[in-house]
Amino acid sequence: GAVVSQHPSWVICKSGTSVKIECRSLDFQATTMFWYRQFPKQSLMLMATSNEGSKATYEQGVEKDKFLINHASLTLSTLTVTSAHPEDSSFYICSARGVGPSEQYFGPGTRLTVT
Amino acid sequence: QQQVKQSPQSLIVQKGGISIINCAYENTAFDYFPWYQQFPGKGPALLIAIRPDVSEKKEGRFTISFNKSAKQFSLHIMDSQPGDSATYFCAASMYSGYSTLTFGKGTMLLVSP
Numbered sequence: 158g159a160v161v162s163q164h165p166s167w168v169i170c171k172s173g174t175s176v177k178i179e180c181r182s183l184d185f186q187a188t189t190m191f192w193y194r195q196f197p198k199q200s201l202m203l204m205a206t207s208n209e210g211s212k213a214t215y216e217q218g219v220e221k222d223k224f225l226i227n228h229a230s231l232t233l234s235t236l237t238v239t240s241a242h243p244e245d246s247s248f249y250i251c252s253a254r255g256v257g258p259s260e261q262y263f264g265p266g267t268r269l270t271v272t
Numbered sequence: 273q274q275q276v277k278q279s280p281q282s283l284i285v286q287k288g289g290i291s292i293i294n295c296a297y298e299n300t301a302f303d304y305f306p307w308y309q310q311f312p313g314k315g316p317a318l319l320i321a322i323r324p325d326v327s328e329k330k331e332g333r334f335t336i337s338f339n340k341s342a343k344q345f346s347l348h349i350m351d352s353q354p355g356d357s358a359t360y361f362c363a364a365s366m367y368s369g370y371s372t373l374t375f376g377k378g379t380m381l382l383v384s385p
Contacts, residue, residue: 161315163315191372198378198380199377199378200361200375200376200377200378201316201361201375203372203373206372248313250315250316252315260306260318260321261306261318261373262318263308263315263316263317263318264315265314265315266313266314266315268313
Protein backbone atom coordinates (compact mmCIF):
# COMPACT_ATOMS: atom_id res chain seq x y z
CA GLY A 158 0.00 0.00 0.00
CA ALA A 159 0.87 3.66 -0.23
CA VAL A 160 3.01 5.22 2.49
CA VAL A 161 2.21 8.36 4.41
CA SER A 162 4.65 9.79 6.92
CA GLN A 163 4.22 12.33 9.68
CA HIS A 164 6.75 14.42 11.51
CA PRO A 165 7.28 14.71 14.36
CA SER A 166 5.92 11.53 15.87
CA TRP A 167 5.58 13.25 19.20
CA VAL A 168 6.03 16.78 20.46
CA ILE A 169 5.81 18.54 23.81
CA CYS A 170 5.32 22.27 23.83
CA LYS A 171 4.51 24.98 26.31
CA SER A 172 1.14 26.64 26.46
CA GLY A 173 0.93 29.61 24.12
CA THR A 174 3.44 28.37 21.58
CA SER A 175 2.73 27.10 18.07
CA VAL A 176 3.49 23.66 16.73
CA LYS A 177 3.74 22.51 13.11
CA ILE A 178 3.06 18.94 12.06
CA GLU A 179 4.06 17.71 8.60
CA CYS A 180 2.30 15.04 6.58
CA ARG A 181 3.93 13.60 3.48
CA SER A 182 2.83 11.08 0.89
CA LEU A 183 6.03 9.22 0.06
CA ASP A 184 5.21 7.23 -3.04
CA PHE A 185 2.15 8.80 -4.57
CA GLN A 186 0.68 12.18 -5.31
CA ALA A 187 -1.95 13.14 -2.78
CA THR A 188 -4.53 15.41 -4.30
CA THR A 189 -6.48 15.37 -1.06
CA MET A 190 -5.22 15.22 2.49
CA PHE A 191 -7.23 14.93 5.67
CA TRP A 192 -6.42 15.83 9.24
CA TYR A 193 -7.96 13.95 12.12
CA ARG A 194 -7.84 14.24 15.86
CA GLN A 195 -8.18 11.26 18.14
CA PHE A 196 -8.68 11.19 21.90
CA PRO A 197 -7.80 8.08 23.92
CA LYS A 198 -10.08 5.13 23.24
CA GLN A 199 -12.18 7.16 20.84
CA SER A 200 -12.74 7.19 17.13
CA LEU A 201 -11.13 9.52 14.63
CA MET A 202 -12.63 12.97 14.37
CA LEU A 203 -12.17 14.69 11.04
CA MET A 204 -10.86 18.21 11.47
CA ALA A 205 -10.39 19.36 7.90
CA THR A 206 -9.95 18.35 4.29
CA SER A 207 -7.41 19.99 2.06
CA ASN A 208 -6.90 19.83 -1.66
CA GLU A 209 -3.57 20.77 -3.17
CA GLY A 210 -3.40 24.44 -3.91
CA SER A 211 -6.75 25.22 -2.30
CA LYS A 212 -7.87 26.41 1.08
CA ALA A 213 -8.78 23.72 3.54
CA THR A 214 -12.38 22.91 4.35
CA TYR A 215 -12.88 22.72 8.09
CA GLU A 216 -15.47 20.62 9.87
CA GLN A 217 -18.05 22.32 12.02
CA GLY A 218 -16.65 23.32 15.38
CA VAL A 219 -13.00 23.31 14.31
CA GLU A 220 -11.35 26.71 14.66
CA LYS A 221 -9.65 27.50 11.38
CA ASP A 222 -7.57 30.26 12.95
CA LYS A 223 -6.25 27.88 15.54
CA PHE A 224 -5.58 24.91 13.29
CA LEU A 225 -3.87 26.26 10.20
CA ILE A 226 -3.64 23.82 7.32
CA ASN A 227 -1.48 24.25 4.27
CA HIS A 228 -1.40 21.85 1.31
CA ALA A 229 1.18 23.52 -0.88
CA SER A 230 2.27 20.49 -2.90
CA LEU A 231 0.97 17.11 -3.98
CA THR A 232 3.11 15.39 -1.36
CA LEU A 233 3.04 17.71 1.64
CA SER A 234 0.43 19.10 3.97
CA THR A 235 1.08 20.84 7.26
CA LEU A 236 -1.05 21.42 10.32
CA THR A 237 -0.04 24.25 12.61
CA VAL A 238 -1.60 24.42 16.04
CA THR A 239 -1.37 28.07 16.99
CA SER A 240 -1.22 29.32 20.58
CA ALA A 241 -1.56 25.78 21.84
CA HIS A 242 -3.27 25.09 25.14
CA PRO A 243 -3.43 21.92 27.25
CA GLU A 244 -6.85 21.07 25.82
CA ASP A 245 -5.21 20.80 22.39
CA SER A 246 -3.20 17.84 23.63
CA SER A 247 -4.23 14.93 21.46
CA PHE A 248 -3.19 12.44 18.80
CA TYR A 249 -3.23 14.07 15.38
CA ILE A 250 -3.38 11.86 12.33
CA CYS A 251 -3.23 12.79 8.69
CA SER A 252 -4.34 10.75 5.72
CA ALA A 253 -3.92 11.12 2.01
CA ARG A 254 -5.82 10.11 -1.08
CA GLY A 255 -4.41 9.94 -4.57
CA VAL A 256 -5.76 11.05 -7.90
CA GLY A 257 -9.33 10.00 -8.58
CA PRO A 258 -11.48 7.74 -6.41
CA SER A 259 -9.12 5.72 -4.30
CA GLU A 260 -8.33 4.47 -0.86
CA GLN A 261 -7.31 6.76 1.95
CA TYR A 262 -3.97 6.01 3.58
CA PHE A 263 -3.12 7.15 7.08
CA GLY A 264 0.05 8.45 8.61
CA PRO A 265 1.47 7.10 11.87
CA GLY A 266 0.14 10.01 13.89
CA THR A 267 1.66 12.75 16.03
CA ARG A 268 1.21 12.86 19.78
CA LEU A 269 0.97 16.48 20.93
CA THR A 270 1.29 17.30 24.60
CA VAL A 271 0.85 20.90 25.68
CA THR A 272 2.13 21.71 29.16
CA GLN B 273 -27.97 9.79 7.93
CA GLN B 274 -24.21 9.92 8.21
CA GLN B 275 -23.79 7.54 11.13
CA VAL B 276 -22.01 4.24 11.11
CA LYS B 277 -22.83 2.13 14.13
CA GLN B 278 -20.23 -0.40 15.21
CA SER B 279 -20.50 -3.24 17.70
CA PRO B 280 -19.32 -4.61 19.99
CA GLN B 281 -17.31 -1.91 21.73
CA SER B 282 -14.85 -4.53 22.96
CA LEU B 283 -14.27 -8.18 22.26
CA ILE B 284 -12.21 -10.93 23.83
CA VAL B 285 -11.51 -14.00 21.74
CA GLN B 286 -9.36 -17.00 22.42
CA LYS B 287 -6.43 -17.72 20.16
CA GLY B 288 -7.61 -19.66 17.16
CA GLY B 289 -11.18 -18.43 17.46
CA ILE B 290 -13.22 -16.27 15.13
CA SER B 291 -13.56 -12.55 15.84
CA ILE B 292 -16.66 -10.90 14.45
CA ILE B 293 -17.27 -7.16 14.38
CA ASN B 294 -20.44 -5.67 12.97
CA CYS B 295 -21.31 -2.32 11.44
CA ALA B 296 -24.52 -0.78 10.23
CA TYR B 297 -24.96 2.32 8.14
CA GLU B 298 -27.87 4.59 7.28
CA ASN B 299 -26.84 6.51 4.19
CA THR B 300 -27.79 4.45 1.13
CA ALA B 301 -25.42 6.56 -0.97
CA PHE B 302 -22.43 4.93 0.71
CA ASP B 303 -20.69 2.55 -1.64
CA TYR B 304 -17.27 1.99 -0.13
CA PHE B 305 -16.76 0.16 3.14
CA PRO B 306 -13.21 -0.16 4.47
CA TRP B 307 -11.96 -1.63 7.71
CA TYR B 308 -8.98 -0.16 9.51
CA GLN B 309 -6.73 -1.73 12.13
CA GLN B 310 -5.07 0.51 14.68
CA PHE B 311 -2.44 -0.43 17.23
CA PRO B 312 -1.84 1.79 20.29
CA GLY B 313 0.08 4.92 19.41
CA LYS B 314 -0.09 4.23 15.68
CA GLY B 315 -2.19 5.48 12.81
CA PRO B 316 -4.96 3.33 11.33
CA ALA B 317 -3.94 0.92 8.58
CA LEU B 318 -6.28 -0.12 5.80
CA LEU B 319 -7.04 -3.78 6.35
CA ILE B 320 -9.63 -4.69 3.76
CA ALA B 321 -12.42 -2.91 1.89
CA ILE B 322 -15.53 -3.86 -0.05
CA ARG B 323 -17.80 -2.27 -2.64
CA PRO B 324 -21.53 -3.18 -2.82
CA ASP B 325 -21.21 -5.17 -6.02
CA VAL B 326 -20.05 -8.20 -4.03
CA SER B 327 -21.41 -9.75 -0.84
CA GLU B 328 -18.13 -11.05 0.47
CA LYS B 329 -14.45 -10.33 0.15
CA LYS B 330 -11.68 -12.40 1.65
CA GLU B 331 -8.04 -11.56 2.13
CA GLY B 332 -6.11 -14.14 4.08
CA ARG B 333 -7.71 -14.56 7.49
CA PHE B 334 -9.84 -11.44 7.07
CA THR B 335 -13.28 -11.51 5.45
CA ILE B 336 -15.83 -8.78 4.94
CA SER B 337 -19.45 -9.81 4.62
CA PHE B 338 -21.81 -7.24 3.14
CA ASN B 339 -25.61 -7.17 3.26
CA LYS B 340 -26.88 -4.32 1.12
CA SER B 341 -30.57 -4.79 1.92
CA ALA B 342 -29.89 -4.74 5.66
CA LYS B 343 -27.31 -1.97 5.31
CA GLN B 344 -24.87 -3.97 7.36
CA PHE B 345 -21.34 -5.23 6.93
CA SER B 346 -19.07 -7.22 9.17
CA LEU B 347 -15.46 -8.18 9.61
CA HIS B 348 -14.55 -11.77 10.38
CA ILE B 349 -11.07 -12.63 11.58
CA MET B 350 -10.47 -16.34 11.29
CA ASP B 351 -7.92 -18.16 13.44
CA SER B 352 -7.47 -15.04 15.56
CA GLN B 353 -3.96 -14.50 16.88
CA PRO B 354 -2.61 -12.44 19.80
CA GLY B 355 -0.99 -10.17 17.19
CA ASP B 356 -4.47 -9.28 15.97
CA SER B 357 -5.15 -7.53 19.27
CA ALA B 358 -5.88 -3.96 18.21
CA THR B 359 -8.70 -1.52 17.71
CA TYR B 360 -10.72 -2.02 14.54
CA PHE B 361 -12.71 0.71 12.86
CA CYS B 362 -15.26 0.28 10.15
CA ALA B 363 -15.94 3.19 7.85
CA ALA B 364 -18.12 4.16 4.94
CA SER B 365 -18.05 6.73 2.18
CA MET B 366 -19.11 7.48 -1.34
CA TYR B 367 -16.19 6.15 -3.33
CA SER B 368 -16.77 7.95 -6.57
CA GLY B 369 -17.85 11.15 -4.89
CA TYR B 370 -14.49 11.84 -3.33
CA SER B 371 -16.27 12.04 -0.01
CA THR B 372 -14.84 11.81 3.47
CA LEU B 373 -14.91 8.65 5.53
CA THR B 374 -17.53 8.21 8.22
CA PHE B 375 -16.06 6.07 10.98
CA GLY B 376 -17.62 3.74 13.48
CA LYS B 377 -16.65 4.18 17.12
CA GLY B 378 -14.23 1.29 17.06
CA THR B 379 -13.91 -2.17 18.59
CA MET B 380 -11.06 -3.09 20.94
CA LEU B 381 -10.15 -6.69 20.20
CA LEU B 382 -8.11 -8.74 22.63
CA VAL B 383 -7.03 -12.19 21.54
CA SER B 384 -5.99 -14.21 24.56
CA PRO B 385 -3.11 -16.67 24.16
